[in-house]
Amino acid sequence: MIQLENIHKVYRTKTIETTALNNINIHIKKGEFVSIMGPSGCGKSTLLNVMGLLDEPTSGKVIVADQEVANYNSKATAAFRNQTLGFIFQSFHLIPDLSVIDNVELPLLYRKVNAKQRKALAIQALESVGLKNRTGHFPNQLSGGQKQRVAIARAIVGQPDILLADEPTGNLDSVMGNEVMDILLQLNQTLNTTIVMVTHDENMAKKTHRLLRIYDGSQVA
DSSP states (O other): OEEEEEEEEEEEOSSOEEEEEEEEEEEEOTTOEEEEEOOTTSSHHHHHHHHTTSSOOSEEEEEETTEEOTTOOHHHHHHHHHHHEEEEETTOOOOTTSOHHHHHHHHHHTTTOOHHHHHHHHHHHHHHTTOGGGTTOOGGGSOHHHHHHHHHHHHHTTOOSEEEEESTTTTSOHHHHHHHHHHHHHHHHHHOOEEEEEOSOHHHHTTSSEEEEEETTEEOO
16 A cells, blocks of 8 residues: 655755655555654654655655556645545644534545535544534534544545554543544454554554654664
8 A cells, every 4th residue: 555665855955964764665555554663853754744645755666555646746646645545643733713524524625525425424434433423513622532533533534545643642641542542443443444653652553563663764673
């Protein structure tokens, strides 16, 4: 589902050059749940952004769902990303002025799904994370764990093949963190969704199929 070959990512300014990723080679199969660990600033989030087609590598090949998108224009890349990938972020990224159901519907707007179908799919996604009774609430009326559940519902509403999660339990206490992790495990087991998760939590990482370690932009395990 995800294939990275000889990936380098270098950020350059007039005075400095910073290597964020150095010769990364990763193959992730369909249905795998893979975690990525490493110290802060080691390149984990950059790596996830490259996998998610949010950032282009300086060199190397990125293949997602059998598609090499290097030659896609920005519109085609965005459409492919919307159809294939779901994103979960540590800070939730919910829109405060929108209700829960409107937040969840957002990815479907870009697919031009009609209003009736959007609502039905959003309710289905919220039901799968145990929040069907919160459709009319707003983000400021939710706990941290509930916000992350809404973010997961938004990520899966379009039924993506791949979920990319950047520290999905990082802002949660252990109880809520385990609840969110259980949802991700269930998605992986019941829908065979491929999941890549960046985490600092060794206990969460041990629940996944495979652990990749990144240090100073290089893959060390």
